Amino acid sequence: MTAAPVPSAVVELARSASRVAVLTGAGMSAESGIATFRDAQTGLWSSFDPADLASPDGWARDMDLVWGWYRWRAELVRRSEPNAGHRALTEWQNKIHLDIATQNVDDLHERAGSSVISHVHGSLFDPRCSECGVHSQPDAEPVDENVDRVVPPSCPECGGPMRPGAVWFGEPLPQDHWLAAVHAVENAELVLVVGTSGVVFPFAGLPAMARSTGARVVEINPVETEISDMADHRWRTTAAIGLPALVGSL
Known part of the structure; x- marks a missing residue:
């Protein structure tokens, strides 16, 4: 255009x-x-339902999968200008x-x-504790694009798992x-x-x-x-x- x-x-x-x-x-x-939410469901992530990656229920079922997805999305943003x-x-x-x-x-x-x-x-850059709600610095560790599950870091205050800062379906x-x-x-x-x-x-x-x-x-x-x-x-x-x-x- x-x-x-x-x-x-x-x-x-x-x-x-x-x-x-x-x-x-x-x-x-x-x-x-930067792809839209659904357009980003490509490659390693193409077989997953968005509800499994962006909902409280999805987090409860497999928080390592959800954290891995959002770390990957954050990496895509970091590579963009x-x-x-x-x-x-x-x-x-x-x-x-x-x-x-x-x-x-x-x-x-x-x-x-x-x-x-x-x-x-x-x-994507404002994660918070899934238990006490405290905000923390984002995870900046290198991303392996061939790995889908990543263990979330622990909250610096209570030790609970940190969750992505994006608002999920139903929240x-x-x-x-x-x-x-x-x-x-x-x-x-x-x-x-x-x-x-x-x-x-x-x-x-x-x-x-x-x-x-x-x-x-x-x-x-x-x-x-x-x-x-x-x-x-x-x-x-x-x-x-x-x-x-x-x-x-x-």
Whole structure:
């Protein structure tokens, strides 16, 4: 996909807004080579059901398998780099009040230099104890891609097994991160929804929440999504193409 002119209405909204909220999904990181959750079920992991790898029940059945899967996913992220869209948001954030809330469990926004107020679905790099809940530094040991099961490290406080920091199927969102995302959209003048399919709730409800408080909503996505009808403007481009063009036009 080649660069297209930034819609003039989107430029005007971005220029006039003093508070912007950016909501990002898997499409934000796709151009960095990060596969979506189900697309990552390849190779060694292709025969496993996602529910076995991302649920409390799966963890209870085989925590070594789950820890091995998430260590592998974290390694894929470490090998990737922020794309031009991530870097554009950092440049914009350095100029105005811009809040970023993301569904992504990677750290590419931060590695591009942005401050992220909310990882609503958790982070690959924020493991916590499955028993006492204390957070710890991520496991940085080398990953053997031919091994699926890895024993989780022990909690430095209670000795219990550490678990991945991502939110699993059937688990509530971390309340502080969710409330931060809600606060951002409720106080924004402009909300950009970038690279999210709009099918995972409650995150998918944030654009409607923004509209209800008077914000203008712009969708940046190459395809139609479940939340396209909530947007004031729909710009059919990708994050790595559209965001640098938008920021460069301000």
